[in-house]
Structures are given as C-alpha cells and as structure tokens.
Amino acid sequence: MAKHTGFWMGLALACATALPALAQDAPTVDTVVATVNGEAITLGELIVMREKLPAQYQQIPDDALFKGLIEQAVQQLALEQSVTEGKTKRDELWLKTDARGYMAGKALQSVVTAGVTEEAIKAAYDEKYAKAPDTTEYSAAHILVDSEDKAKELKAKIDGGADFAELAKANSSDTGSAVNGGDLGWFGPGMMVKPFEDAVVALKPGEVSGPVKSDFGWHIIKLNETRVAAKPDLEAVRQELTEALQQKVIGDHIAKLTAEAKVEKPGEGLDPALLRDATLFDK
Incomplete structure (x- = not known):
C-alpha cells in the first residue's frame, strides 16, 4: 500500500511542477521577443514587419522568416539607439x-x-x-493605298469582277492584313478609326465601299459579316x-470628407519651386 501511495504522490508532484508551464499566457502582440540595451522588441512589431514585406518574401518558411525578422529588428533598434543627436525636423x-x-x-x-x-x-x-443593349461586331477586309486615284482604280476593278483578296495581297500597304487578303478579323465599336468605322457600319454584308480617307491613307473596305457581340460572364x-x-x-468618400471638412490653404500662393529647397531644414 505504501508503494501505491508513493506513486500517486509522485504523479501529483509531477503535475504540480508542470502547471506553471501550462498556465503561461498565450503570446500576444506585446510578447517580448528580444531586447536591445533593455528596450523591448515585441511579437506585434514582427507581425507588422512581415506584413510590410513584398509578397515573394512572405512566402519564406515561418521558422526562417521569424529568425530573420528578429535579427532585422535587433539591428534596426541598435542603429536607432546609436543616433545620439535626437530627431531632426x-x-x-x-x-x-x-x-x-x-x-x-x-x-x-x-x-x-x-x-x-x-x-x-x-x-x-x-x-x-x-x-x-446588344452591340454589333464586324468582320471586314480592306485594301490600303496612298492615293484616292489608286483607291478608285482598285474599286473599279472589284466592280468589274476582280477578286478582292488577290487585289489586297498585290496592292495593300497594310502588309499585316495583306497576306490574308486584307482580312482584319472581328472588331467592335471604337476599335477602328472613326472614318473607317463609319464606312463599315454603313455597309451591308458582302458590299464593298468606295474610297475612304483616314490618317493611314485611302481604304477600300469589304464587309464580310456581322454578329451580335457575346457578353462576358461575371468572372x-x-x-x-x-x-x-x-x-x-x-x-466619392474623399469628395464627401473634403466637402464636409473646413479646408483652408493659406500656402497656395507660395512659389512651387520651394518644394526643391531642402536647405529650408537648415534655417
């Protein structure tokens, strides 16, 4: 019986000695993680330091980052303490x-x-x-040349039965589309210069415009087809x-705050060049 009593007493003593560790407060932002000449650095400071880091550095493993931030904070505090002349203006x-x-x-x-x-x-x-409202998209091709006379000449050939795509390949100065027979693909309102867009909108599918002047030169435009533009989903x-x-x-919030605040600007009349005059701090 004595042996059993000794066992339970020993267990109770062991539990009692463990209680202080179990009863310790959980870490808070005020938990001290280091001191420099008696001045504390807290866990909260490290958390803020981490939040200020660029995203790529926030991916460093916590154990390495924790040690690194403590060292950085220690170094910064030591440097701050080394400034003996106090804060300047x-x-x-x-x-x-x-x-x-x-x-x-x-x-x-x-x-x-x-x-x-x-x-x-x-x-x-x-x-x-x-x-x-629904918007319309257009599929069109064009031939771009440098003069109205050349554009009229090409339009006459098209009216006479010449193939638009072949004329575009042979004559268009827009080399990017010329290799595809002048094809510009699909485009919507506002994507082309206004004279070009206006001419496209006025055409019916299959029709070819007369010469159209823009800042790029003279265009002959063929409207291939139209469609209703698909609306994007929310995501x-x-x-x-x-x-x-x-x-x-x-x-809206800033406008409301400033409208409700009493704002005075007595310095608006100052010379803007004063912004560059850092010598003012020495006066």
Missing part, C-alpha cells in the same frame, strides 16, 4: 507623413470593404453588361468591375 516630418499615409490607407480600406461587396459587383455587372470581368468600384467608392 526632417525626421519628425518623415514620420508624420508616413503615419498620415498609413492612417489614410487604413481609412480607405474600410471604405472599400464596405462598398465593394459581392452585391455591388453583381449590380455593376448587370448595369454594364447584362442589361446593356471574366470581375477584376475590371472591382477596380472600377474601388475607384468610385474611394473618390
């Missing part, structure tokens, strides 16, 4: 503008989070694409819509 303004930029970014992030929702993205998609334009929404909610 320039130093204070650097820190002030950095802090202002950070807080402005934080404010905008909350605005974007609130304004760029899935519902807002879908609404923007419906407005721009799903509910938008194909999600990034485009998201970026447009971000710009809008940010612009």
Whole structure:
C-alpha cells in the first residue's frame, strides 16, 4: 500500500511542477521577443514587419522568416539607439507623413470593404453588361493605298469582277492584313478609326465601299459579316468591375470628407519651386 501511495504522490508532484508551464499566457502582440540595451522588441512589431514585406518574401518558411525578422529588428533598434543627436525636423516630418499615409490607407480600406461587396459587383455587372443593349461586331477586309486615284482604280476593278483578296495581297500597304487578303478579323465599336468605322457600319454584308480617307491613307473596305457581340460572364470581368468600384467608392468618400471638412490653404500662393529647397531644414 505504501508503494501505491508513493506513486500517486509522485504523479501529483509531477503535475504540480508542470502547471506553471501550462498556465503561461498565450503570446500576444506585446510578447517580448528580444531586447536591445533593455528596450523591448515585441511579437506585434514582427507581425507588422512581415506584413510590410513584398509578397515573394512572405512566402519564406515561418521558422526562417521569424529568425530573420528578429535579427532585422535587433539591428534596426541598435542603429536607432546609436543616433545620439535626437530627431531632426526632417525626421519628425518623415514620420508624420508616413503615419498620415498609413492612417489614410487604413481609412480607405474600410471604405472599400464596405462598398465593394459581392452585391455591388453583381449590380455593376448587370448595369454594364447584362442589361446593356446588344452591340454589333464586324468582320471586314480592306485594301490600303496612298492615293484616292489608286483607291478608285482598285474599286473599279472589284466592280468589274476582280477578286478582292488577290487585289489586297498585290496592292495593300497594310502588309499585316495583306497576306490574308486584307482580312482584319472581328472588331467592335471604337476599335477602328472613326472614318473607317463609319464606312463599315454603313455597309451591308458582302458590299464593298468606295474610297475612304483616314490618317493611314485611302481604304477600300469589304464587309464580310456581322454578329451580335457575346457578353462576358461575371468572372471574366470581375477584376475590371472591382477596380472600377474601388475607384468610385474611394473618390466619392474623399469628395464627401473634403466637402464636409473646413479646408483652408493659406500656402497656395507660395512659389512651387520651394518644394526643391531642402536647405529650408537648415534655417
């Protein structure tokens, strides 16, 4: 019986000695990870340092990154402590503008989070694409020459039965399309210069235009066919819509804030060249 009692007492003692380790507080942003001359570096500082790293460095394994950030923080703090003359006016303004930029970014992030929702993205998609009127795409070919007379000559040959594609190969200065018989593929509104687009829109499939002048020269245009442009699905334009929404909610929010704020600009009349005068810090 004595042996059993000793066993249980030993187990209880072992558990008791283990309790302090189990009862230790979980790490927080205030947990000290290093000190330099008694000044603490905290876990929170390391987390922020990691967040500031370019994306490629954030992929470094945690154990290597943790050690590397501690060493970087130690070196930076040691260097900071080595500056004995204190903060200059320039130093204070650097820190002030950095802090202002950070807080402005934080404010905008909350605005974007609130304004760029899935519902807002879908609404923007419906407005721009799903509910938008159908648009027409065109398949056309052209022959580009340097004079109206040459264009008229080629048009007369086409009207007389000459093959458009062969004339394009032999005469068009647009060598990129000439090798394909002048074929330009499919294009939509706004993709061609206006005189060219206007001429294409006026044609019916199979028709050939008269000479059309643009900044590139003189064109003879053949419209092959038309089709209704396919509308992209949401995922194909999600990034485009998201970026447009971000710009809008940010612009609207900044406009509202500045309109409601009392803004005075007594320095607007200063010489803009003063921006380059760093000697002002020495005066």
